[in-house]
Amino acid sequence: SGKITINGQILEFTDEKNILEVARKAGFDIPTLCYHPELTVVGACRLCVVEIERMGIQASCSTAPADGMVVFTHSERVNKVRKMVLELLLANHDRECTTCDASGSCKLQTYSNDYNIKRLRYPSRTEQVPLDTSSLSVVRDPNKCILCGLCVRVCKEKQGIGVWDFKNRGSRTQIIAAMDQSLADSACINCGQCIAVCPCGALSSNSSIAEVWAAIRDPKKTVVCQIAPAPRAALGEMFGLGSVDVTGKIVTALRKSGFDKVFDTVFTADMTTVEESNEFLGRLTSGGKLPLFTSCCPGWVKYAEEFHPELLENLSTCRSPQQMFGSVLKKKYAKDLGITPEEMFVVSIMPCTAKKYEAKRPEFMTDGVYDVDAVLTTVEAAQLFKEAGILFDNLEEGIFDQPMEQTTGSGVLFGTTGGVMESVVRYVAGKLLNAEGRIDVEFTRGLDDTKIADLNVGDTKLTLAIVNGLAAAEELIKKIQSGELEVHAVEVMACPAGCVGGGGQPAQNDRKARQCRSDEIYNIDSKMVLHKAQDNEDLDKIFQKYWGGCCNHDTHHDLHTHYHA
Numbered sequence: 001s002g003k004i005t006i007n008g009q010i011l012e013f014t015d016e017k018n019i020l021e022v023a024r025k026a027g028f029d030i031p032t033l034c035y036h037p038e039l040t041v042v043g044a045c046r047l048c049v050v051e052i053e054r055m056g057i058q059a060s061c062s063t064a065p066a067d068g069m070v071v072f073t074h075s076e077r078v079n080k081v082r083k084m085v086l087e088l089l090l091a092n093h094d095r096e097c098t099t100c101d102a103s104g105s106c107k108l109q110t111y112s113n114d115y116n117i118k119r120l121r122y123p124s125r126t127e128q129v130p131l132d133t134s135s136l137s138v139v140r141d142p143n144k145c146i147l148c149g150l151c152v153r154v155c156k157e158k159q160g161i162g163v164w165d166f167k168n169r170g171s172r173t174q175i176i177a178a179m180d181q182s183l184a185d186s187a188c189i190n191c192g193q194c195i196a197v198c199p200c201g202a203l204s205s206n207s208s209i210a211e212v213w214a215a216i217r218d219p220k221k222t223v224v225c226q227i228a229p230a231p232r233a234a235l236g237e238m239f240g241l242g243s244v245d246v247t248g249k250i251v252t253a254l255r256k257s258g259f260d261k262v263f264d265t266v267f268t269a270d271m272t273t274v275e276e277s278n279e280f281l282g283r284l285t286s287g288g289k290l291p292l293f294t295s296c297c298p299g300w301v302k303y304a305e306e307f308h309p310e311l312l313e314n315l316s317t318c319r320s321p322q323q324m325f326g327s328v329l330k331k332k333y334a335k336d337l338g339i340t341p342e343e344m345f346v347v348s349i350m351p352c353t354a355k356k357y358e359a360k361r362p363e364f365m366t367d368g369v370y371d372v373d374a375v376l377t378t379v380e381a382a383q384l385f386k387e388a389g390i391l392f393d394n395l396e397e398g399i400f401d402q403p404m405e406q407t408t409g410s411g412v413l414f415g416t417t418g419g420v421m422e423s424v425v426r427y428v429a430g431k432l433l434n435a436e437g438r439i440d441v442e443f444t445r446g447l448d449d450t451k452i453a454d455l456n457v458g459d460t461k462l463t464l465a466i467v468n469g470l471a472a473a474e475e476l477i478k479k480i481q482s483g484e485l486e487v488h489a490v491e492v493m494a495c496p497a498g499c500v501g502g503g504g505q506p507a508q509n510d511r512k513a514r515q516c517r518s519d520e521i522y523n524i525d526s527k528m529v530l531h532k533a534q535d536n537e538d539l540d541k542i543f544q545k546y547w548g549g550c551c552n553h554d555t556h557h558d559l560h561t562h563y564h565a
């Protein structure tokens with residue numbers, strides 16, 4: 001700690017790691033394209049330079065504050081360097097902004113405007129290289145890449161995978177998927193976290209908007225939508241509303257866009273809670289494979305298949321809520337409507353790019369057609385509403401279709417880290433203790449990447465673990481496998497903070513945004529009348545109607561799957 005002078009203002013600093021953080025707290029935004037507070041610092045882009053007395057021009061991301069330091073963040077000299085850096089980046093960048101996926105959220109675009117860049121003094125590159133469109137989830141446009149390396153670091157440091165790498169040096173430097181593979185052939189688990197950190201349009205989601213419009217315009221298709229938990233607290237950000245609950249507005253916007261039926265994935269999140277909790281209780285009493293790992297995050301499932309085949313028997317056999325809904329709609333609800341699975345087109349709105357991949361897994365089909373036909377990310381759904389000319393912020397609140405209308409707060413919690421576990425605990429505690437009313441759980445909450453706690457439910461003592469980010473999951477798995485830690489159940493979500501931090505969520509997908517969205521998820525839960533999955537009466541009726549009850553041979557066929565190496 002100590003005192004530092006920034007632009008003539010004397011400030012106290014404490015544990016800030018670099019000048020950039022101190023300056024931001026003091027109200028000066030230092031531009032940067034390669035710095036991320038949660039990743040290692042490399043000082044590659046040089047945009048964050050500041051002038052320090054007796055030290056000259058230095059990168060503020062990699063310079064620690066020191067007592068007595070005198071810093072200028074936006075002096076004439078600093079801004080001159082900054083403009084030059086921007087101009088050089090722009091000269092090497094495909095500047096087709098109007099057709100770029102990141103237009104409007106691109107940091108390079110923003111800084112070029114902020115620093116008043118009107119013409120470039122350097123020759124522009126003209127070469128165009130092909131895009132990598134091999135992945136169902138992520139599209140890479142190398143022409144837009146500015147080599148900041150954030151994708152390389154997030155994939156290695158947060159997910160422990162390391163799909164992206166640098167190739168060559170100097171002016172020939174590129175970022176490639178390791179060993180020059182296409183993304184589809186790489187070890188990528190489709191989480192989209194590299195999209196979330198990309199400052200410009202080099203990485204974007206593989207959009208499904210066109211397919212959805214085609215289905216809506218096809219008179220032979222009944223188009224049904226389901227909405228995941230997390231987008232309801234984030235989609236409003238795309239319309240300037242902040243991280244507030246916009247569930248009702250999304251329902252209305254979908255109807256206005258031409259969707260025939262609108263359902264809530266929270267309904268099948270409740271269904272998952274019932275099936276998965278009973279699976280867990282079954283394994284506890286019959287000596288089945290423990291710990292039980294959740295299986296609703298497709299990024300995690302793919303990671304387990306690729307890197308931990310020995311754990312596949314530990315995964316819950318429950319399909320994710322997205323795929324349970326797909327199965328219910330194609331196998332059962334289509335019949336109620338008197339149509340074939342082929343005549344129904346199921347769309348889901350998900351915060352997640354890996355859900356696009358999950359929907360195309362061959363095990364999730366009915367009569368030769370996919371249970372979920374297209375997945376729109378939160379960003380793509382907002383884009384679709386814009387294309388439909390919908391004035392989102394003024395919409396009245398719509399309600400979901402019957403007969404699967406009722407939902408509980410527990411299912412909404414699935415959208416944030418710890419939510420699946422809290423739902424299971426509410427269900428199990430309610431069941432074993434015959435508890436009525438609300439059961440709130442404390443240890444499951446908060447955005448730490450690892451949470452472990454002991455829980456006494458009657459005579460049963462359980463140790464439960466919750467992780468988000470696959471690097472954190474890997475550490476936990478090592479502890480379990482070495483015998484250092486004994487746990488009964490583990491919730492794994494691949495993205496930071498769980499689904500609220502998914503790779504398909506709006507830009508500014510940082511710690512603060514994730515916190516706001518997560519807070520709103522808990523807020524929605526606290527306002528809801530029903531709180532535990534077993535309180536959902538529509539769900540009981542559906543279990544009865546379609547399978548003669550829950551957790552039996554028939555639900556197993558339609559709502560579960562099996563993962564094997």
Ligand code: HC0
Nearest residue numbers: 228229230296321322352414499
């Ligand atoms: Fe999630 Fe889900 S909670 S994974 O984060 O379990 O994507 O929001 O839709 O399927 O419900 C994502 C979010 C879902 C599923 C649910 C689960």
Ligand code: SF4
Nearest residue numbers: 155188189191192194
């Ligand atoms: Fe890595 Fe996830 Fe990006 Fe795939 S989608 S390259 S796993 S960060």
